[in-house]
Amino acid sequence: MSNRLIASAIALTGLVAVSALAQTQSKPALLAKEGASKTAAAPKTPEGVPDLSGFYTTSTTVPFERPKDLGAKEFFTPEEAAAYTKKSLAAKAPTGPGTYADVHYDMAQFGLEKDQNKVGTSIRTSIVTGPEGRVPPQLPAARQRAAAKQAANRGHEFDGPENRGLPEQCIYWNGAPPMTSGGYNSNIQISQGKGYVAITSEMIHETRIIPTDNSAHLPSSMKMLLGDGRGHWEGDTLVIDTTNFSDRSSFRGSDENLHVVERISRANADTLKYEFTVTDPTVWEKSWSGEMPLAKIDGPLFEYACTEGNYGMPNNLSGARADEAKGKVPNGRAALGE
Amino acid sequence: MQTRLRSLSLTKALATLAVATLCGIPAAAQNAAYRAPRTADGKPDLNGIWQALNAANWDIQAHGASAGPSFALAADFAVPPGPGVVEGNDIPYLPAALEQRKKNLANRFKDDPEIKCYLPGVPRANYMPYPFQIIQSQKNILMAYEYANAVRNVDMVKASKAPVDSWMGWSNGHWEGETLVVDVTGLNNKTWFDRSGNFHSDALHVVERYTMRSPDVMNYEATIEDPKTFSRPWKISMPLYRHVEKNAQILEFKCVEFAEELLYGSLRKKGTGPNANAGK
Numbered sequence: 217m218s219n220r221l222i223a224s225a226i227a228l229t230g231l232v233a234v235s236a237l238a239q240t241q242s243k244p245a246l247l248a249k250e251g252a253s254k255t256a257a258a259p260k261t262p263e264g265v266p267d268l269s270g271f272y273t274t275s276t277t278v279p280f281e282r283p284k285d286l287g288a289k290e291f292f293t294p295e296e297a298a299a300y301t302k303k304s305l306a307a308k309a310p311t312g313p314g315t316y317a318d319v320h321y322d323m324a325q326f327g328l329e330k331d332q333n334k335v336g337t338s339i340r341t342s343i344v345t346g347p348e349g350r351v352p353p354q355l356p357a358a359r360q361r362a363a364a365k366q367a368a369n370r371g372h373e374f375d376g377p378e379n380r381g382l383p384e385q386c387i388y389w390n391g392a393p394p395m396t397s398g399g400y401n402s403n404i405q406i407s408q409g410k411g412y413v414a415i416t417s418e419m420i421h422e423t424r425i426i427p428t429d430n431s432a433h434l435p436s437s438m439k440m441l442l443g444d445g446r447g448h449w450e451g452d453t454l455v456i457d458t459t460n461f462s463d464r465s466s467f468r469g470s471d472e473n474l475h476v477v478e479r480i481s482r483a484n485a486d487t488l489k490y491e492f493t494v495t496d497p498t499v500w501e502k503s504w505s506g507e508m509p510l511a512k513i514d515g516p517l518f519e520y521a522c523t524e525g526n527y528g529m530p531n532n533l534s535g536a537r538a539d540e541a542k543g544k545v546p547n548g549r550a551a552l553g554e
Numbered sequence: 555m556q557t558r559l560r561s562l563s564l565t566k567a568l569a570t571l572a573v574a575t576l577c578g579i580p581a582a583a584q585n586a587a588y589r590a591p592r593t594a595d596g597k598p599d600l601n602g603i604w605q606a607l608n609a610a611n612w613d614i615q616a617h618g619a620s621a622g623p624s625f626a627l628a629a630d631f632a633v634p635p636g637p638g639v640v641e642g643n644d645i646p647y648l649p650a651a652l653e654q655r656k657k658n659l660a661n662r663f664k665d666d667p668e669i670k671c672y673l674p675g676v677p678r679a680n681y682m683p684y685p686f687q688i689i690q691s692q693k694n695i696l697m698a699y700e701y702a703n704a705v706r707n708v709d710m711v712k713a714s715k716a717p718v719d720s721w722m723g724w725s726n727g728h729w730e731g732e733t734l735v736v737d738v739t740g741l742n743n744k745t746w747f748d749r750s751g752n753f754h755s756d757a758l759h760v761v762e763r764y765t766m767r768s769p770d771v772m773n774y775e776a777t778i779e780d781p782k783t784f785s786r787p788w789k790i791s792m793p794l795y796r797h798v799e800k801n802a803q804i805l806e807f808k809c810v811e812f813a814e815e816l817l818y819g820s821l822r823k824k825g826t827g828p829n830a831n832a833g834k
Contacts, residue, residue, distance in 0.1 A: 261594070261691065262593065262594035262595040262692065263593075263594045264594070269691060269693060269694075270693075372826075374823070375822060375823040375826045376818070376822035376823065376826050376828075376829065377814045377817075377818045377822070377829065378814070378829035378831060378832075385810065385811065385814065386810050387808055387810050387811050388808070405696075405707065407689050407691065407694055407696040407707075408689070408691055409601045409688070409689035409690045409691055409696070410593060410594075410599065410601045410690070411601070412601070412687075412689050414687075414689045414696050414698060416696065416698070416705055416707075420703070421703055421704070421705050422703045423696070423698040423703065423705050425687055425689070425698055425803075425804055434803075438805075440805070440806040441806060441808065442806060464831070516707055516709070517707065518718070518720075519673075519720035519721060519722060521672075521673055521720065521721050522810075523670070523671060523672065523810045523813070523817075524672050524673060524721060524744070526817075529817075529818055530817075530818060530821055533818055533821035533822065534821050536823070537821060537823070540823070
């Protein structure tokens with residue numbers, strides 16, 4: 217097949233799963249153009265719906281927003297994408313004072329570095345789609361609210377557990393939609409049973425249970441960190457509509473009016489295509505969207521018993537109290553050069 | 555001749571019924587008379603939202619009512635009575651373990667890991683007072699619990715050894731006729747069986763059996779084996795009931811936040827109060 221044909225075939229949905237460990241790049245599958253039927257290729261469950269089940273990583277080398285120097289370039293060529301991926305995986309971690317390297321927190325010894333694991337790659341230059349490839353600016357009122365929140369916490373970062381943030385409190389990590397590329401162990405499991413799809417995030421063992429009957433959402437007074445998701449199938453694509461968010465998970469500054477629509481379909485045997493559209497009229501003027509690959513991994517998920525082993529919280533709080541006893545203002549971030 | 559044969563088989567049937575009733579398991583389940591509807595791949599369909607309806611989470615043995623931990627909350631949080639779910643009502647503790655159990659019971663309102671929203675382990679997760687959902691496929695059966703987002707993945711394809719201990723254990727499953735059998739190993743020693751201090755070591759091995767007994771009720775049995783704690787294996791059994799209401803749903807019970815003041819209150823800055831936003 218000619219290079220031009222290959223390029224155009226994957227230009228629209230060029231999604232590839234790359235195992236850096238294997239030292240080779242798997243050949244980009246020759247994906248059908250958008251709109252062409254994928255039914256022949258897509259495996260189905262015994263219930264007759266597309267089989268999306270399995271273990272995947274949300275870890276990807278595609279940056280969330282497009283690097284400024286790429287301007288309006290939404291897609292790399294396959295060669296440029298390969299070079300970018302290689303550079304991204306080879307990038308060395310920062311080594312200044314207060315960095316992980318400085319305190320000898322060597323992720324590589326635990327096999328947690330990106331170049332030791334499967335990552336999803338794509339020919340996109342950013343997860344955020346569209347000509348700008350960047351999250352739109354927040355509305356002025358939303359920016360004011362965010363600034364006020366930050367100001368209210370300034371000087372109180374170590375007062376109590378509620379000032380530390382949901383991850384350190386072991387309450388919530390990143391299980392809410394839209395799924396984004398996390399740090400290490402950014403793994404999910406998709407399980408399918410009659411009438412439901414479940415998406416389990418490894419950290420902190422949260423499961424979104426999505427009925428696929430397009431049923432009505434919970435009453436709007438019910439607010440949950442993971443929101444309330446309702447799904448249905450459109451051909452080979454699982455569409456999930458999520459509302460009823462609490463304003464505390466706050467994806468990119470969003471609040472409880474957040475509304476996320478996700479579309480998940482199989483790109484090839486090793487990869488799922490994951491698209492999302494985010495709407496929050498009190499934060500952004502218009503909706504914006506993203507697309508990223510979910511690369512298949514061996515699995516299974518391992519248990520992340522967060523609160524059961526939360527030494528960080530008592531250590532940070534007691535350290536702050538010790539600082540105060542010496543007349544110092546507790547400010548852990550100053551040590552990290554922030 | 556015919557009459558004699560008929561009366562023989564009648565006697566046999568009555569004998570089976572008698573034995574079944576004495577063992578506490580209804581004859582219907584004993585004879586495996588109920589054939590559950592099948593999933594598309596031909597297995598008994600266990601999909602659904604389930605919950606135990608008993609006092610086992612308070613105390614898995616037969617017990618009377620007793621005072622709760624708080625005078626202020628009085629009857630709201632008193633310990634309700636229960637007939638027990640342990641077959642024979644006897645938990646065969648080894649002598650040293652029995653002493654530990656007594657200590658646990660005396661300190662239950664402080665030491666029960668559930669108070670801190672810690673993961674409940676197996677089998678306790680299945681009889682917490684919150685629903686859980688079974689999502690079943692050929693490859694895996696996911697059990698997603700409302701309590702603390704606890705979750706278990708039962709591998710239905712290839713049994714494997716637990717690579718590491720965990721709170722919720724490592725579950726391998728297979729079918730035996732109408733029954734889902736789940737073999738659980740790799741459980742750590744940090745969970746209790748109930749709020750009354752019944753406990754185990756990290757040698758715990760649980761074998762669960764899930765069998766539909768009627769369209770909306772499942773028999774759940776678990777055999778407990780732990781040579782470091784008990785002198786022999788013992789068994790619990792109970793029905794699990796399907797949530798049949800149209801809006802049945804596993805909701806969000808992230809109880810970690812409700813335990814924060816207990817866990818970290820002594821470390822907060824003087825003059826600041828408990829988290830006013832907990833649960834919002």
